[in-house]
Amino acid sequence: MKFSELKLNDNVLEALDAMRFDECTPIQEQAIPIILEGRDLIAVAQTGTGKTAAYLLPILNKLSEGGHQEDAINCIIMSPTRELAQQIDQQMEGFSYFMPASSVAVYGGNDGGLFEQQKRGLMLGADVVIATPGRLLSHLSLGYVDLSKVSYFILDEADRMLDMGFSDDIMQIVKYLPKERQTIMFSATMPTKIQQLAKTILHNPAEVKLAVSKPAEKIVQAAYICYENQKLGIVRSLCAEEMPERVIIFASSKIKVKEVAKALKMMKLNVGEMHSDLEQSQREFIMHEFKSGRINILVATDIVSRGIDIDDIRSVINFDVPNDSEDYVHRIGRTARANNDGVAITFVSEKEQTNFKNIENFLEKDIYKIPVPAELGDVPEYNPRTNGGGKGRNFRGGGNRKGRFKGKR
Missing domain, CATH: 3.40.50.300 (P-loop containing nucleotide triphosphate hydrolases)
Structure with missing residues (x-):
């Protein structure tokens, strides 16, 4: 109309x-x-x-x-x-x-x-x-x-x-x-x-x-099944392999945002953090720097999962699994806008497996699971039906870990 x-x-x-x-x-x-x-x-x-x-x-x-x-x-x-x-x-x-x-x-x-x-x-x-x-x-x-x-x-x-x-x-x-x-x-x-x-x-x-729409088909979605204490190691591995370009990392709490941002700053990466502890002038400055490209990694709480209008986000990383399917769609919808391609990666700990399975059911698809880098040790089995999957057998990570920010399947 x-x-x-x-x-x-x-x-x-x-x-x-x-x-x-x-x-x-x-x-x-x-x-x-x-x-x-x-x-x-x-x-x-x-x-x-x-x-x-x-x-x-x-x-x-x-x-x-x-x-x-x-x-x-x-x-x-x-x-x-x-x-x-x-x-x-x-x-x-x-x-x-x-x-x-x-x-x-x-x-x-x-x-x-x-x-x-x-x-x-x-x-x-x-x-x-x-x-x-x-x-x-x-x-x-x-x-x-x-x-x-x-x-x-x-x-x-x-x-x-x-x-x-x-x-x-x-x-x-x-x-x-x-x-x-x-x-x-x-x-x-x-x-x-x-x-x-x-x-x-x-x-x-x-x-x-209106029915919640599914994420755009051009978003390449993938996940790491891991222990909670392996998540920072995976972030470091991703950023060490390939210099990320225009990435948002979503975490569930201010404490985690600060922890992830600190770890990436120690790697000499251009990182900004966004959470409710910041003053308005600080938030506006960080967002301006991110939009202009002087910061290429933004670590944030859900404060920016909705309503932030940036068209060329290349990748979204969910450091934590969102609480529900709608939040997942909002978060990964920050990428693949304005005819660009995009990658969405989610870290799934044992306790988060049931939530993540609910997201897969909503999407009516199994999200591709990337092997965790072998040097990070054993990882849990993806078995959300057994109380979050923690009781399944362990298996070793590894496999081809190149090109993750490009969405290699």
């Missing part, structure tokens, strides 16, 4: 034409008419499906038609991370180019000037406020933010916000909002806690659910 077939006004269509947006994605085709009707909505869609435009376009359409109080905050968009808030703000700037709609992005950081800038935007009443929960609450607690005129409340990546512990913050923010509002929730997954949140803050919502 073309955007011109939707009931969007001329200002919005003009902006879309200028940005060369013509065809709707499936989530846009289904969500935009519902939001234009004024109904609450819960939508399940992955990152990369065009979900940001699916809520920004109809909201801008409504704002441009008038009837909203001037100098008031009319829309709140909640984001789990600063990086996603910045990206939403950038898209907002593009879509609102031909409309008098104002926006301010509100997120944490040590820059006092940034806080003052956000304070001014909030006090003047930006039409759209794009915010991380903690920073918005900081401003609210100081008493100068009026959310009583908010007509639209949007939660983007709601599941990620709950995973990051923002549930109480969200409920605190809801208390500042009027009961009469339109609430829109986007989530990549629909666990029980998301269903409970939806029942609490949405009113008779419409539901749109």
Whole structure:
């Protein structure tokens, strides 16, 4: 379906034409008419499906038609991370180019000037406020933010916000909002806690659910079946054999990110780390260095598995198996974009075998298992049916270990 077939006004269509947006994605085709009707909505869609435009376009359409109080905050968009808030703000700037709609992005950081800038935007009443929960609450607690005129409340990546512990913050923010509002929730997954949140803050919502798409066929997927204490050795082996080019290594915790980054820095590799302990200015600097190619390995928590727009990631390494299939798809979806090829490698310890088998079942394929370098010793058998596979016989690694970053099968 073309955007011109939707009931969007001329200002919005003009902006879309200028940005060369013509065809709707499936989530846009289904969500935009519902939001234009004024109904609450819960939508399940992955990152990369065009979900940001699916809520920004109809909201801008409504704002441009008038009837909203001037100098008031009319829309709140909640984001789990600063990086996603910045990206939403950038898209907002593009879509609102031909409309008098104002926006301010509100997120944490040590820059006092940034806080003052956000304070001014909030006090003047930006039409759209794009915010991380903690920073918005900081401003609210100081008493100068009026959310009583908010007509639209949007939660983007709601599941990620709950995973990051923002549930109480969200409920605190809801208390500042009027009961009469339109609430829109986007989530990549629909666990029980998301269903409970939806029942609490949405009113008779419409539901749109897109099936989680499988990873692109051009992503070469492989795995190492190993012991937990062998993972660092495998990373060192991979990087020693062939200088990696534009790689993201995902780890499950900040501690592991720091450990892996330290080991690679000792190998004199250009490594950056990304996790929630970093200040905003540090995170922006690391991401800029990675995008520009001055850093070619980024070790990160799931903070960058969604919403980071870099087209030429050559390889993704899952230092730990993601918790579910959707997270796996999000992580490896960072590679093989914009018609490039890509490689996705996962390290699977004994305890992670059942999770990894669930991912294989979701993908409806067996992922190729690369032999672990022989010098790292015995490895567990891949036998996820026996409590994670730890009781199977051991066998020695080895075999051809060349060309891994090129996705050699």
